[in-house]
Amino acid sequence: MWHRTISAVAVASVVGGCAGSVHQLPQLDQSNLSLAQTEVQAAGGAPPRHAASDEDVNRTLDAALARIKPAATQLCREMAVGGCEWRFVKSNDRSLNAGAVANGTIFVNRGIVEYAADEEEVAMVIAHEIGHQSANHLATSRRNQMVGAIFGAILLGAVGALASQNNRNSAAITRNAADVGANLGGAAGRISYSKEQEREADYLSAVILYRSGVDLDKARGFLVTMARASGHKETGMLDTHPAGPERLAAWDKAVAEIRAANGALPKRAH
Numbered sequence: 001m002w003h004r005t006i007s008a009v010a011v012a013s014v015v016g017g018c019a020g021s022v023h024q025l026p027q028l029d030q031s032n033l034s035l036a037q038t039e040v041q042a043a044g045g046a047p048p049r050h051a052a053s054d055e056d057v058n059r060t061l062d063a064a065l066a067r068i069k070p071a072a073t074q075l076c077r078e079m080a081v082g083g084c085e086w087r088f089v090k091s092n093d094r095s096l097n098a099g100a101v102a103n104g105t106i107f108v109n110r111g112i113v114e115y116a117a118d119e120e121e122v123a124m125v126i127a128h129e130i131g132h133q134s135a136n137h138l139a140t141s142r143r144n145q146m147v148g149a150i151f152g153a154i155l156l157g158a159v160g161a162l163a164s165q166n167n168r169n170s171a172a173i174t175r176n177a178a179d180v181g182a183n184l185g186g187a188a189g190r191i192s193y194s195k196e197q198e199r200e201a202d203y204l205s206a207v208i209l210y211r212s213g214v215d216l217d218k219a220r221g222f223l224v225t226m227a228r229a230s231g232h233k234e235t236g237m238l239d240t241h242p243a244g245p246e247r248l249a250a251w252d253k254a255v256a257e258i259r260a261a262n263g264a265l266p267k268r269a270h
């Protein structure tokens with residue numbers, strides 16, 4: 001069920017997220033957030049890592065995927081937004097990272113299994129990446145990075161043109177300013193939208209786990225682990241996945257909503 005790969009697959013291709021979500025997501029409230037903050041603080045510093053044999057890693061990944069795949073496929077088809085054929089890749093990288101990349105590929109690092117307390121937590125991570133694929137976040141994020149880049153180029157291009165009106169090198173200056181603008185615009189687009197896509201991937205993950213009969217309270221433990229790890233420069237995942245108490249609070253809100261709706265998807269955002 002899992003392909004093997006070298007860790008290089010993880011480089012730079014993790015979904016950054018850039019656009020809005022496909023679904024309407026619950027709003028956080030302050031009491032929710034305060035509880036999560038207290039919990040993360042009480043949980044202490046860096047989370048423990050347990051060494052796992054190749055056999056352990058394979059068995060855990062296979063078991064977690066087998067439990068959620070039928071419901072995940074069904075959910076993806078119900079959404080009818082992204083591709084529902086996935087290629088699962090196991091990386092031997094020991095950092096705490098996983099990702100959804102081009103062509104339906106989902107990679108999970110060995111480090112995920114080493115930090116996870118149980119199979120439910122691993123299932124949560126896989127379901128999160130399936131959520132990104134099902135909502136086609138990768139395509140939306142690319143499109144929005146491009147939109148952001150064009151905006152930035154127009155804005156700073158105009159500034160450059162004004163500043164260099166009386167300069168013989170004005171064309172070069174304008175072009176230069178446009179390049180800088182393109183980079184800034186792309187980065188801003190990426191930063192301002194990724195949280196929403198990440199939150200949606202968590203939400204979809206919780207729906208998949210709920211429908212698969214996976215214990216959501218056990219799965220939640222991985223968000224605590226990630227929040228603990230985020231204070232320690234351990235991982236690339238934390239660059240792309242907001243991992244603090246806010247994410248935990250959003251998870252709790254999502255789970256309450258999903259339980260009340262008996263696993264039905266929320267309304268579409270558009």
Ligand SMILES: [Zn+2]
Pocket residue numbers: 015128132198201240241
């Ligand atoms: Zn994500």
